[in-house]
Amino acid sequence: MTTPSLRRKNNRRSTNSNPNNSQKNQMAPYASSFYSKFRMSPFLISAVLFMSVLILLSVSLNMRSALGSNPNVSGIYSVDAVNQYPHDPSAFTQGLLYAGNDTLFESTGLNGHSSVRRVALATGKVEAIHSMHRSYFGEGLTLFGERLIQVAWLTKTGFIYDRNNLSNIKTFTNPMQDGWGLTTDEKILFGSDGTSTLYQIDPHTLKVVEKHTVKYKGNEVHNLNELEYVNGEVWANVWQTDCIARISGKDGVVLGWIYLPQLRERLVATGHENVDVLNGIAWDPKQNRIFVTGKLWPKLYEIKVNAMKKPFSGDIESLCMLPPTHF
Template identity: 65%
Template sequence: MGAKSLKRRPIKQHNPEPQASMASSRRKIGSHRKVSVLLSASLTIAVIGLFAIWSYSRHNFESGVSYEMGRVVNEFPHDSDAFTQGLLYAENDTLFESTGLYGKSTVRKVNLHTGKVEVLQKMDDSLFGEGLTLIGERLFQVTWLQKTGFIYDRDNLSKLQQFTHEMKDGWGLATDGKVLYGSDGSSTLYHIDPSTFKVISKQVVHFKGHQVHNLNELELINGEIWANVYMTDCIAKISPKDGRVLGWVVLPNLRQELIAAGNNGIDVLNGIAWDSEQKRVFVTGKLWPKLYEIKLLPIKKSFEEGVIEQLCLRNPFRFTT
């Protein structure tokens, strides 16, 4: 891992974050995938100013794209040592979670209300756990920097099978029960056959002419793929048919409030879970002490052109040996 290096290909000048700042904050290389909890000064200013600029000159939202914030309706305890990579809700207020970091990666069954880990499967120290999803009685998980994945029994988390997929890397997983949707940290959304692990189709995720890079943890909600965009406080709502961004959920308040309360060791927003029966959305982050149930509130006022690009889009990352 020490031999890995990170290269970037510039995109349009909508991202004010200096290259040096991104290099220092993006540390998903080496024995740890820990990143800085403080984003660049320009990003912080953009987040804080998101609502202030509404009173100035405005531009209309892109037609058909929704813009929403999240209001916290419930808070639940979350293991602050869990480097959350994959998250999903099952019945009876049960969560399944995949955690990362070498030597600390796990798959776990968690009680929503108490945050207690009820069943835990520790992964080999050479593996870095990533996205997780559930089809029937089987949990599917991918791993970082490898094309290897695992299938677990949902009851006791025993390992049932190892598989090889065709994505360039393993980041996020979601499903509609028939197809696996996968991300590899690029702007590509993969459709994968869960029986053969062959790619059925794929789309480039795009917003206003820009590719949306660094797609991370995934969840399927009401026919949309929701994706954490790595190193942002944003969730992209994506059409699985054509890769178009249908909307943005912007959640800077969650991380900022945790930091303000003294949680300086937290990492980025990552982890989306959906309770389809009670229509509840849950989110958390890497090393966060809390998991939140949020209610989405539409942002009805328009804001200056380029703000979403500043908050939610990042340069692509390339890994070479």
């Protein structure tokens, strides 16, 4: 924002005996005070602007704390696990979100085992659960106001629940080609259907209002799965990979990749051989915490995202951009 310059007027005191000049002379102290205030205005404005910049910088640095602070030309990131929490190893995690007060909501899949549940972060305890009919395979989940919105796989069906008691409020027709992932920026819903399409859905009408093809270096990124809105970006698990794509919700361009195979590999190395793929991202915007887990994982991790300290030795496209899957 530009600030217009305030020019100080030159009011020279006149010794002319003209009565009009005398009246002007009587007004001079007030004029001097008035213009003195205006002379101070640029300094006040500069001080306000300086403090505003400091506040914005502080907020920016705070928001980036969980994402790492080093510039990364390659756009490829690794992670450190800064905390780990228990997670139900029988939960086939399909949707995950943080709802404040160290509480998570989770959608699980598999016919006959699908559910929506409220989970205590620290203990992994399931505090409340809604078991779905065995004909449904639970998928993506998001929270919009007091409503939990969930989609199911292969059925074009979605469900809305009361967040307080997980009672099923209504069923709706999923406007996407299939139901895989859901998230929100609290204005619009973002959805995925296992293809390279990122949908924008009106949360009130539940109709698609816009969609983009997700691309990296001009090539489509298929198999978009669980979604999370993180600090202005849409993050997506890419199914069957150890990759999270950081996507611009405005145009679908991949802004960067988070590559985190070590979490799953660590579980396998410690005897958890039945773990399935990485799936589930939750963002705590107040404390700048990112949580991830996977299908049938006994752990949920709080992670910090870091720029790669060394050039990435692998081929991120072959690791994260698999051919499209059809069911």
